[in-house]
Amino acid sequence: MAFLRSLFSGVSGLRNHQTMMDVIGNNIANVNTTAFKGGRATFSELYAQTLRGAGRPVGTNGGTDPLQVGLGMAVNSLDTLFSQGNIETTGNATDLAIQGNAFFVVKKEGQTLYTRAGRFDLDTTGKLVNPGTGAVLQGKMADATGTIPSGTTLEDIAINKDIKSPAKATTSIKFAGNLDSSAAVYNAGPPPTGGISNSSVTVFDSLGNKVQLTLAFTKTGPNAWNWNASIPDPPPATTSTNVGTGTVTFNNDGTLQTMTGSPIAITPTSGAGPMSVAIDFGTPSATAPGVFSGVTQTSNASIVTAREQDGYTSGSLTNISIDAGGRIIGTFTNDTVQTLGQVMLAEFNNPGGLIRSGENTYNVSGNSGTPGIVNAGETSKIMAGALEQSNVDLADEFTKMITAQRGFQANARVITTSDEFLQEVVNLKR
Numbered sequence: 001m002a003f004l005r006s007l008f009s010g011v012s013g014l015r016n017h018q019t020m021m022d023v024i025g026n027n028i029a030n031v032n033t034t035a036f037k038g039g040r041a042t043f044s045e046l047y048a049q050t051l052r053g054a055g056r057p058v059g060t061n062g063g064t065d066p067l068q069v070g071l072g073m074a075v076n077s078l079d080t081l082f083s084q085g086n087i088e089t090t091g092n093a094t095d096l097a098i099q100g101n102a103f104f105v106v107k108k109e110g111q112t113l114y115t116r117a118g119r120f121d122l123d124t125t126g127k128l129v130n131p132g133t134g135a136v137l138q139g140k141m142a143d144a145t146g147t148i149p150s151g152t153t154l155e156d157i158a159i160n161k162d163i164k165s166p167a168k169a170t171t172s173i174k175f176a177g178n179l180d181s182s183a184a185v186y187n188a189g190p191p192p193t194g195g196i197s198n199s200s201v202t203v204f205d206s207l208g209n210k211v212q213l214t215l216a217f218t219k220t221g222p223n224a225w226n227w228n229a230s231i232p233d234p235p236p237a238t239t240s241t242n243v244g245t246g247t248v249t250f251n252n253d254g255t256l257q258t259m260t261g262s263p264i265a266i267t268p269t270s271g272a273g274p275m276s277v278a279i280d281f282g283t284p285s286a287t288a289p290g291v292f293s294g295v296t297q298t299s300n301a302s303i304v305t306a307r308e309q310d311g312y313t314s315g316s317l318t319n320i321s322i323d324a325g326g327r328i329i330g331t332f333t334n335d336t337v338q339t340l341g342q343v344m345l346a347e348f349n350n351p352g353g354l355i356r357s358g359e360n361t362y363n364v365s366g367n368s369g370t371p372g373i374v375n376a377g378e379t380s381k382i383m384a385g386a387l388e389q390s391n392v393d394l395a396d397e398f399t400k401m402i403t404a405q406r407g408f409q410a411n412a413r414v415i416t417t418s419d420e421f422l423q424e425v426v427n428l429k430r
Contacts (some may be wrong), residue, residue: 005049005069006418012072013411014044020404027392035097035116035360036390037080038397044076082351085116085391087383093119093321094128097388100380102345105154105373106361113344114371116388117360128157130424133359139326139343146339148327152373157328157341163317165332167208170311172278173201174294177304179217179225182256183299186218195219201306205272208313208334213243213266217304223250223297229264229279236350248281249296256282258266312336322384326376345380346371359413 020041030036048068055064058219068285087097096104096118103114113135120128120137128137138154181196202210216228229244246261259281282294295304315334322328326343348354353367364371376382 006073006414009070009413010073010411012046012074013075013414016035016041016073016075016405017408017411019078021401023078024397024401024404025388025427027397028394031390031392031394031397033390034119035085035388036392037082037085037096037116038390038392040081040400042076042079046071048073051305059150064100080352080354080356081391085388087386088389089362090387091385092121092123093319093385095221095385095387096120096322096343097383097386098345098376098380099383101351102347102374102376102380103351103371105138105344105346105371106130107138107156108133108135108361110365112138113357113361113363114348114354115361117383118387121210122159122161126159126161128159130359133361135359135361137274137343138302139328139341141341142339148339150340152344154344154373154393157343159320159328159330159340161248161317163330163340165317165334165336166336167204167206167313167314168311169206169272170203170277170309171275172280172310173203174280174308175199175215176282176307177295178300178323179219179250179295179300179304181250181298182299182300183193183219183302185221195302197302197304199304199306201309203266203277203309204311204313205266205268205270205275207268207270207272209268209272210265210313211268213277215304216301217248220247223252225249225297226279227261227279231266243280244277246279247334248295254296254298256284256294256296258284322382324377324381324383326377326382343376343382344410345374345376345382347374347379397430 023039027038034370035088048070050066050068052067054066057063067101082101087099098116098118103116104118107115121128121131123129129135136156139157140148141155141157142148143210176285179197180195184193186192186194186196191354195218199215201213201412203213205211212232214230214232216230220226225248227246227248228242230242242260243266244264249257249261251257263276264279266277268275311369312334315332315336317330318332318333320328320340324344328341328343329337330340331337348370348371350367353365354362354367358361
């Protein structure tokens with residue numbers, strides 16, 4: 001019966017507008033789900049029934065168009081919309097958000113999955129995991145020198161909370177300051193007279209022990225000084241009191257001309273290795289360089305201080321942070337930092353082809369393409385201490401809800417009207 005076409009068209013409209021409403025309901029339900037990506041339903045018409053085919057022009061007669069009656073509608077696609085969600089600051093250092101199109105790589109029960117939800121925390125073994133699902137974040141771990149290996153092989157990111165930063169023996173000391181040019185030439189006395197100045201600095205041996213080093217400057221002539229490096233007597237950590245000596249001369253403008261005696265040798269008794277320490281008073285110059293940053297000789301008072309030395313004691317891990325490139329940086333109690341690992345990201349040619357796997361994760365499909373493992377910061381960057389929010393727009397969803405409701409209502413009217421037509425046909429026999 002001809003009226004059945006409109007009935008079935010109405011039924012398809014009811015069924016598929018219900019599917020549209022299902023998608024809208026899911027979007028609204030996940031309006032506050034971390035990194036949720038909203039969906040949408042699109043429709044297409046079903047195959048149309050041809051009542052008469054098209055005719056081509058013949059002779060003086062024109063062509064005729066086909067006569068076709070549509071048979072309703074179907075769901076064409078249920079798309080996942082991967083637009084960027086808003087970034088909300090949380091203050092938790094291990095919360096991560098992605099600015100861009102990439103995904104975190106996680107592993108759960110041996111299966112590799114992909115997610116935009118960056119709620120991670122350290123578990124009891126030091127692994128960075130999603131505390132709600134136990135999925136372990138994947139990346140690369142650095143070696144003992146802080147170097148990230150090349151390649152795309154990923155592993156569980158695990159931070160050893162007991163890791164130590166080893167002590168480093170001092171190898172260089174940079175001094176700055178001034179020696180008084182108006183001081184008299186040093187006379188050992190008794191009593192000692194003339195130009196003399198002392199400078200002390202703490203250095204470290206290879207075991208992290210502190211060694212107090214003193215430099216004594218004595219004026220030997222115009223623009224000329226001797227310096228002597230010593231450890232206080234009795235030496236608490238070395239085999240000798242005097243560990244080095246040298247000379248330093250200046251140009252007539254007060255800038256450094258020459259220096260000798262560097263490096264000095266210190267032999268600890270603590271079990272640490274021998275130390276060779278370079279003494280740096282600045283860059284010698286035969287001509288006035290303008291601004292000078294080392295040791296000078298002018299008419300100001302003699303004050304020479306150590307500005308920098310490169311040794312330090314051992315340290316324990318106190319904090320970790322993650323930069324925009326995904327590098328996990330450890331901070332230690334000896335004020336050193338070292339790269340511990342790197343969070344890697346995955347990119348897909350067609351993110352819309354991914355399969356939702358629940359718990360904010362996705363799996364690959366034949367139409368998503370294989371993931372490309374990339375460094376953060378290239379096309380997508382990581383924001384630590386923040387989470388991506390759902391990209392669902394409530395105003396848009398409510399508007400679509402009205403559209404779905406009206407579409408469902410109108411199709412229901414098609415069915416009831418078609419039924420009235422059928423009722424009239426039944427009544428013809430009366």
